[in-house]
Amino acid sequence: MRAEIIAVGSELLLGQITNTNATFISARLAEIGIDVYYHTVVGDNPDRLKKAIGIAEKRADLIVFSGGLGPTKDDLTKETIAEMLGTHLKMNNEALVSIEDYFLRTGRMMTENNKKQALVLADSVVLKNRNGMAPGMALEKSGVSYILLPGPPHELEPMFEREAIPYLLGALGNKEVIVSRVLKFFGIGEAELEHRVQGILQKQSNPTIAPLASQDAVILRITAKALSTDEAEKLIAPVEKEIRDLVGEFIFGINNDTLSSKAADLLKKAQLTIAAAESLTAGQFMSELAGESGISSSLKGGVVVYNDDMKVEQLGVSRSLLKEYGVVSSECAEALARSAKLKFGSDIGVGLTGAAGPDPHDGKPVGTVWIGIALQDGDVKTFKLDLSGTRNTNRRRASQYALYYLIKELKKRIVENKILD
Amino acid sequence: MRAEIIAVGSELLLGQITNTNATFISARLAEIGIDVYYHTVVGDNPDRLKKAIGIAEKRADLIVFSGGLGPTKDDLTKETIAEMLGTHLKMNNEALVSIEDYFLRTGRMMTENNKKQALVLADSVVLKNRNGMAPGMALEKSGVSYILLPGPPHELEPMFEREAIPYLLGALGNKEVIVSRVLKFFGIGEAELEHRVQGILQKQSNPTIAPLASQDAVILRITAKALSTDEAEKLIAPVEKEIRDLVGEFIFGINNDTLSSKAADLLKKAQLTIAAAESLTAGQFMSELAGESGISSSLKGGVVVYNDDMKVEQLGVSRSLLKEYGVVSSECAEALARSAKLKFGSDIGVGLTGAAGPDPHDGKPVGTVWIGIALQDGDVKTFKLDLSGTRNTNRRRASQYALYYLIKELKKRIVENKILD
CATH class of the missing domain: 3.90.950.20 (CinA-like)
Structure with a gap:
């Protein structure tokens, strides 16, 4: 499966924000074995977005969109995709209720614009947004899968983890499970950590070990593919032990620990x-x-x-x-x-x-x-x-x-x- | 002038690093009045890079490349461009001397690979690298300008500021300046703000007004093009006043204020x-x-x-x-x-x-x-x-x-x- 990530937003092209969504999505797709071949960024312009989609459809089986699901007239990702796929938008009641709820709770005024956020592509699977108003969408047409995600990272990231990844694994018909275990380090730099565990890194293919640095911690993500969770965990355990023996003093937690x-x-x-x-x-x-x-x-x-x-x-x-x-x-x-x-x-x-x-x-x-x-x-x-x-x-x-x-x-x-x- | 930024590097597609170079280059190009229409990221793969260049040449007058100028066999940006433009690489003596110097100074051993970094595109203007070994390049062919920059931000950023911007301004023969003023709002949502100032937004072309939401504030960026800073500011002032008259109560600051x-x-x-x-x-x-x-x-x-x-x-x-x-x-x-x-x-x-x-x-x-x-x-x-x-x-x-x-x-x-x- 070849993937392309299309981020939509003029603020990206003006250099006002950075396309961290592409980084996040790419890392997650790599983990489940989907190769990303291109990232594209295009502005809030329907003609140029259409052209970008046309190009992507020729070179990718999966196109992941981020951004352009907001309430303003600049937000046009789903409208443009609907037009290109010859389908239409329909009101999603669950999303509408949750948007109305938000405005009731906060006592703010709901405008017609906000209602627009509850419109979804016909025949799409709706991806629930737990941290914002715009629902995501997933659909397949003529052999190409389309996933639409909201732009704000705090909405996109949990939606991708909890909704899009399971959708993709289902669509792949993948019988293998992917199990990851994250070791979290503090007090050691990424370069030094990588240097110290080099021997372990080099000999691995399943599980793979990916080093990652964030603002808060240095991470080693151990990822195994197997036919069951049990089996995957059995692949991970000895590798984790080897790492702990070498650099365990810097490990403060695992997985979602901060x-x-x-x-x-x-x-x-x-x-x-x-x-x-x-x-x-x-x-x-x-x-x-x-x-x-x-x-x-x-x-x-x-x-x-x-x-x-x-x-x-x-x-x-x-x-x-x-x-x-x-x-x-x-x-x-x-x-x-x-x-x-x-x-x-x-x-x-x-x-x-x-x-x-x-x-x-x-x-x-x-x-x-x-x-x-x-x-x-x-x-x-x-x-x-x-x-x-x-x-x-x-x-x-x-x-x-x-x-x-x-x-x-x-x-x-x-x-x-x-x-x- | 329509620009496209092509970042070359598989680590971007694997989500190991983020394309902050595109952000930086975009912001600088916007300031000198060059519109960026697309960002593309492509891996260290000559066929896919060629295809990406082919697409960019059809939709841009300026293509800025970042990455792929390093010493390893994966680095192939300039080789691929040479092939596409029907030109060749030649040794640049100034760059070679500076690379040899670097190895003498640090006492490290220079390999044949490192010499490769001193090869530049024939007929290109060499952009000096003050913070690394790979020189940048700029050239024009069949109406399209090509700028090649190294990937590491601490090399790319000063090279872009000191070498590429003067090259571009010269090539543009541009006398216009771009002036922006940012109004920062709090306590009002992006949708509601846009709704309230809709009348002003719609009638503008110079200055333009761009709404933006971040985690901390909602922003209106007023941007004017004119022949002098003074003149640009005179275009901005009445628009700012109109906005302040309507929604000034929510403005807490301007420009870089938080x-x-x-x-x-x-x-x-x-x-x-x-x-x-x-x-x-x-x-x-x-x-x-x-x-x-x-x-x-x-x-x-x-x-x-x-x-x-x-x-x-x-x-x-x-x-x-x-x-x-x-x-x-x-x-x-x-x-x-x-x-x-x-x-x-x-x-x-x-x-x-x-x-x-x-x-x-x-x-x-x-x-x-x-x-x-x-x-x-x-x-x-x-x-x-x-x-x-x-x-x-x-x-x-x-x-x-x-x-x-x-x-x-x-x-x-x-x-x-x-x-x-």
Whole structure:
């Protein structure tokens, strides 16, 4: 099966946004064994879109569209495809009800434009949109499969995973199952990870191992094809073990784990509460933890102390400590962690201080960060980072490292105390 | 002049990297008035590359290639183009010397493959590579211009700016300039905004008006072509005024403004300090403000109070208030805002409370949020939101609305006090 991805949107051609959808779709299609031969980007222009479709139909068996399903008059992907395939649009009641619901709930005014989003191609399979209004569509005509997806990545990605992939596997008549296991790493670069596991990477064909880097983690995705899930898992297990033996110390989680979900999970399992005192991150660490539902039993709260006076007044950090060691120091991170724990009566306290940039802070170069973790037994660990990003990547990185070190400490304590094994 | 960008590289089709080069080149071409009609991505396959070039030659006057100029046998962009144009490659001495230099300097061994990188298309203008080995090329044949650029962005971007743009401007003999002005909206959906300004949108050709939605804002980009910047600005001004007269209440900033940069800017101009007490957002509001460099003179800090006890203990919110009105209430948001202001001795206090989801909170449905803003004169404003997203989009939206209402209040106060006009 040869695939082409057509992204529709003038903003892509103006360089206002990047075609990350093509990256996402391509990676997923590769996993299920579909080769992508071309990506095409075309603007919100029906004639040029028609020509692009005409070209794609000659060189692909599967065309995946992203974008152009919105409510405005520029959005014309489904209208253009309907015209080219000699079919028509019809109202999809389920989609219409969900759009009406949205406007009722939010008290906003629904316009005629919004109704247009519930129109789908006749004879298409409707792909449910759990994160937005425009439904996706899938249909087959004259030997070519067409899949239409909405443009916003947070709508497209879950729709592709949950709706389009099963549709495609069904259409392929594929009896094989594809099972993936994702190992998530932190604290190691993609190049170094790849270098260290090179020997394993090279000898594999089933399962395959694909390294990937995202903003949040470095990933190894192990993917096996087999006639049953069991069999696929049996192919994956020894490869995973080999990888863990080599670089297991950097693995913080698997599959959908994120640093914050893993930390929240471990806090919950260990029945420990947490509080934080944040300087350079200014709430980002707590906010990332709070993204996890069910965190309210673990996260008591914390303080953002953005200058020296506040650290003294709000948390009782001693002025002499700040004077002696400076605000960007192991001692200050420890004091912040201890104070947060004490003030909020939590089991664990986390402190973050550093020079985010663009200028050095208190004599310390940009990117110097200290993280303190005060544990339930009175012990305090501190960690130093030397980051090299911009102000905001440094702040984000610092929060992530705090979660990573928290995970490592929790795992250690939990294993030692046999709460988990 | 109609342009097409062809990126060459199988790693793009496998979803291992994203075509950010197309974004970069498109934005730069738009600025010099060249319309990009298509992006194409094709793998390291000479037959398919030839076909893609054949298609592009029929629909574009300018084809910009990225990638495929490396030393390996997969790199075949210039070889394929030479074949298609009936020309040949010749050694470029300047490029060869600079490659040899590189290997001498780094002490690495030069292979025959590396010499291949110094081969350029006969009769092409060589575009110097200051950050790598492969030179770029530009040439014109049968009315079509071809520009070949290396794939790595840190090589491509400076080469495009310093070598390709001057080449193109010379080739165009173009005297026109392109000026854009971006208006940024919040609190109004893309569809509704477009509906309200439809009359203005339809009658425009120069300037053009393009609506765009991102995660953070809805945007109208007004773009004028003229013989001078002055003249272009004169075309933009009356259109901007018309738009402001209709929907100005939703405009929070222009061009590169974000909600946080605008809020930080206004706080600084008004010389006001701020503190926050956050429940559902758990530090996200403060963290977004802290992303702006120079915020330390305005942001004193704040408290994250994630459950009722903490609101009482850390901020002195009265238990009877929480009992009478509930924790998701105008009264609680007001108490949080007042307490933050008092506790941190700031001019302004912001309070955020609500039900982020997935479950209702304190009897209030998911998406109900109250924002309180305690102002320097003792006045407190509260705002209610009914959001309809997931836990994390609700939390993000709540932070953004808090910034938006803060901006509106700051603008009002600042104008009234004639600090700004």
